[in-house]
Amino acid sequence: MRFVTVAGPPSSGKTSVILRAIEHLRQRELQTGVIKFDCLSSSDADTYQRAGVISKVGLAGSLCPDHFFITNVDQAVQWGKRQGLDLLISESAGLCNRCSPHVKKVLAVCVIDNLSGIGTPEKIGPMLRLADVVVVTKGDIVSQAEREVFAARIREVNRLATVIAVNGITGQGAFALSRLLADAAEVDSLQGDYLRFSLPSALCSYCIGQTRIDETFQAGNLRRIRFDD
């Protein structure tokens, strides 16, 4: 089974882009499924179901979404294989811009949108920097000039990626993306593979349920801002 990680900031258009690409993958008779990693709730399962796509949602709840992702991703791959999929797409939101679910031997896609502002490519971090394919959405509502500056900024942080503009509404550009997805590497298991970049680190009293604001209750991996007035 082929496997791809798709990541991007919330509301950047990941689900629309994936659905548009699946339309083309169907024509190639590739059975494609989606594992969606989300935080508190997700209506994407319904969206995928309506489109007749085999899907599964995993909710991180109170856990760090990235740590949740990496501890579940190989199981998701095994689930995809049991479903008889030709291609499994993992969809996850990069919530803190420091997130990056990309795995070394797995095709990595990052979805970002033109409306997020030209400073965004610098801010996003490894989720964008280490992606193999960058999909840029919402180009139909901003000027050509802004699209070009945005694309140039993406190049500045990730010169090797293939950059594709996809319109999530008309589907323009989704064909090019579907070709890349269809060529993703086959995986049997992710055991022994590595993340492309370490996950945000944490282990402080708040990670395990502390809610009180009080220095004496703050322990573990902490960092404080230096206010040198």
Place this chain on the structure above:
Amino acid sequence: MTDQLSPQLAEELLVNRSVAALLGEYPYLENYFDAIRLETLDTSISVAELLADYPEEYFTDYGLTKTGFAEVLVGFVERMLSQPPDELAQVATITVKPGCDKAGRPESCGLTMRAGEVTCIVGPTGAGKSRLLEDIESLAQGDTPTGRTVLVNGAAPSDEQRYDLGHRLVAQLTQNMNFVIDLPVGEFIELHARSRGIAEPAKMAAEVVACANTLAGERIAAATPLTQLSGGQSRAVMIADTALLSASPIVLIDEIENAGIDRHQALSLLVGRDKIVLMSTHDPVLALLGDRRVVIRNGGIMSVLETSEAERANLEFLTALDDRLAGLRAAIRAGERLDSDLPSMLGMTF
């Protein structure tokens, strides 16, 4: 994920000069250094020294690694040096070889578009304009739903070209597009020029604004915020910027509204810059200004009409009529009455 970088260039950039000198020579690297908070760094030392002075964690905090930072920096400069920004402009022809319509029936004809020509696309909404555009953008090789093949300068593009050229081939200007960035016109155009590696961004910005002013009815000042421009002004800036600054050899225009902008001038500007202009329009004046019209039905090209002599002759009349209507619009705007004998003024009888 890795490719061969020139070790000589790496040494030049990382060891042989200070960060300040590097930024003086390659101003577009500034954004790149901003990612690690340029304003806090000592720029009198080289990148190699900088990397040695800071712990790995400093880079990890910004989502980077030391080696990754250096590699991407060298690769980025190498790319800018090896790919002159205007390389894309050398597309002289785009040929679309026929495929099938939505019902799978073969198309009756293909299409060749040349630099400096205007091709209009006509047909009802949903007829298949975006299918045609996607074929051009993805440089289709018989593998898209239409089965069309697209040739660049008469030849099939390589796989690499398909991805490299693909998304930068077509610049689009549609009525839904707006400027969303909160910057003055001049400043933003400078930013665009800098991202293209243009030597004198400020001069280029002044040129674009001057050019936009030849198109717009109301004067545009470089200091006006983009988001405060009127519809016509905004369209004028978009067209001038696309003509002068966009690397894309093909420009797709979705109907230019007949308000606040000189449409004739706008088209001549783009054609004069040797762009391949594709215009979706049902306006008779614009359609006859084109060299040909592609008629689209049910996802396929039904026919291609070259603009005839008789049509060109009618264009003069239509333009005169259009100008008079524009005069009436100006009169309404000025608060005047339209109570003169309009049929005789417009040369019509009922």
